[in-house]
Amino acid sequence: MDRAGIELNGVRYRWPPRPVVVVCIDGGDPAYFDQGVRDGIVPNVARFIKTGFGAVADGDVPSFTCPNNMSITTGSPQSVHGISGNFYLDRDSGEAVVMTGPELLRSRTIMAEFSRRGARVVSIAAKDKLRRQLGKDMDLSGGSVNFSAECADQCTLPETGIENALALTGMPLPHMYSPELSLFVLEAGIKLLAERRPDILYLSLTDYIQHKYAPGEDEANRYYRNLDATFGRLDALGAVVALTADHGMNDKSNADGSPRVIWLQDVLDARFGEGAGTVICPITDRFVAHHGALGGFVRVYCLGRLDPEDVMRVTRSLPGVEAVYDKLTAARRFDLPLDREGDVVVISQADTCIGASEADHDLSGLKGHRLRSHGGVSERKVPFILNRPLRAEYAARAAAPSARCPSSSTGRSAPSTPPGPRRAPCGATSSSTSRSTGSTRPDRYLGCVTRPRCDENRHPSRHGRLLRRGGGAARSGAARAAGRHRR
Numbered sequence: 001m002d003r004a005g006i007e008l009n010g011v012r013y014r015w016p017p018r019p020v021v022v023v024c025i026d027g028g029d030p031a032y033f034d035q036g037v038r039d040g041i042v043p044n045v046a047r048f049i050k051t052g053f054g055a056v057a058d059g060d061v062p063s064f065t066c067p068n069n070m071s072i073t074t075g076s077p078q079s080v081h082g083i084s085g086n087f088y089l090d091r092d093s094g095e096a097v098v099m100t101g102p103e104l105l106r107s108r109t110i111m112a113e114f115s116r117r118g119a120r121v122v123s124i125a126a127k128d129k130l131r132r133q134l135g136k137d138m139d140l141s142g143g144s145v146n147f148s149a150e151c152a153d154q155c156t157l158p159e160t161g162i163e164n165a166l167a168l169t170g171m172p173l174p175h176m177y178s179p180e181l182s183l184f185v186l187e188a189g190i191k192l193l194a195e196r197r198p199d200i201l202y203l204s205l206t207d208y209i210q211h212k213y214a215p216g217e218d219e220a221n222r223y224y225r226n227l228d229a230t231f232g233r234l235d236a237l238g239a240v241v242a243l244t245a246d247h248g249m250n251d252k253s254n255a256d257g258s259p260r261v262i263w264l265q266d267v268l269d270a271r272f273g274e275g276a277g278t279v280i281c282p283i284t285d286r287f288v289a290h291h292g293a294l295g296g297f298v299r300v301y302c303l304g305r306l307d308p309e310d311v312m313r314v315t316r317s318l319p320g321v322e323a324v325y326d327k328l329t330a331a332r333r334f335d336l337p338l339d340r341e342g343d344v345v346v347i348s349q350a351d352t353c354i355g356a357s358e359a360d361h362d363l364s365g366l367k368g369h370r371l372r373s374h375g376g377v378s379e380r381k382v383p384f385i386l387n388r389p390l391r392a393e394y395a396a397r398a399a400a401p402s403a404r405c406p407s408s409s410t411g412r413s414a415p416s417t418p419p420g421p422r423r424a425p426c427g428a429t430s431s432s433t434s435r436s437t438g439s440t441r442p443d444r445y446l447g448c449v450t451r452p453r454c455d456e457n458r459h460p461s462r463h464g465r466l467l468r469r470g471g472g473a474a475r476s477g478a479a480r481a482a483g484r485h486r487r
């Protein structure tokens with residue numbers, strides 16, 4: 001076995017001398033740990049911050065699940081790995097395309113590279129939508145494993161490297177809208193760590209709780225208490241444990257509890273006529289009850305003669321809009337793949353979200369809860385916590401005012417030639433490329449009733465049915481689609 005490590009996207013990663021566990025706490029806004037440490041809910045995390053490392057980092061924008069999971073696991077920005085949302089509009093077909101297919105991922109993952117060098121890798125995602133990209137080109141012949149909790153009952157040896165994943169934990173198959181979906185991931189990871197001693201584990205959770213409950217609420221406390229206990233057990237098994245998130249979360253509701261929404265498709269239709277432009281809400285996924293397909297970042301595709309400048313002028317004046325960018329500026333600012341970018345990017349303020357057409361969003365899944373969602377710049381802050389202290393080299397880097405990335409939990413060596421500013425050398429399994437140190441001071445944290453079949457993601461066309469253009473109008477919109485998504 002070649003233990004020389006790997007190189008991926010210009011970054012060298014050392015072979016981990018002990019198991020490295022990276023937990024992506026979906027929707028794990030730093031505020032949950034702030035509150036949890038203060039209230040004594042997360043004693044293990046508090047200990048990690050004290051004796052290891054704790055900071056707040058910048059995730060990628062749009063602050064959505066798929067892009068950031070891919071940034072973390074490929075160690076590269078979206079311009080490199082290509083996954084800049086959960087959906088994009090295929091201009092040729094006019095269809096919104098789900099971005100979960102491995103063919104759309106333009107990089108291998110760090111896990112895949114290590115597995116191909118003989119390392120044993122375990123990747124467990126709560127949501128099946130991430131599984132195929134996380135496992136892209138992974139070599140499962142040497143004992144590596146790649147499955148989702150959502151579909152733990154459908155694992156086959158050739159596809160996931162494991163046959164009886166459901167039997168790992170003793171838990172029943174968790175519901176897709178439940179905290180148990182995340183706990184299953186962690187319990188399965190602990191079991192595999194104890195029994196197989198893999199070199200790298202990537203455990204990606206679900207943001208069901210964070211979409212529903214603010215920091216300090218009973219349900220959030222219960223969830224974080226449970227998470228913290230599993231982090232302690234991973235630590236006790238001798239692993240390097242790295243905790244981060246794909247994005248944060250903000251309350252986007254009015255005082256009366258109704259969602260504070262800019263219905264952008266309706267605004268554009270009224271101003272420019274129906275069919276002039278299409279609003280795509282790239283937060284859309286099968287988990288619409290989380291957020292009603294309402295997030296903080298949308299793309300507008302101009303059809304026919306609609307001028308992006310006119311769209312920008314109109315959207316800039318809307319209350320609740322934080323920023324509007326043309327395609328090129330957005331791609332440069334957030335390091336996005338230009339060929340998958342809309343003509344105009346609209347980002348909302350922290351307390352507001354953006355939808356397409358009001359008629360097309362089904363908000364019944366919120367069931368009386370205030371809307372909490374993400375996607376914009378205001379939800380890009382994520383925790384960056386390690387259970388062990390940084391090596392001197394990384395501590396110095398983290399302490400530097402210009403630091404863009406505090407550490408690598410794989411203990412990779414620094415690249416000999418530092419990448420450019422947007423290709424910061426921080427894409428280890430514990431950090432996305434654009435993550436930056438917010439603070440290195442530990443006290444930063446003191447201050448379906450019927451389950452859908454899991455092969456839905458394997459047939460984008462099936463999902464596409466939900467996203468098809470509606471009513472003959474020359475517009476589609478993932479939101480229209482997602483709004484009508486019935487399980």
Ligand SMILES: [Zn+2]
Pocket residue numbers: 026027064065066207246247
């Ligand atoms: Zn997420």
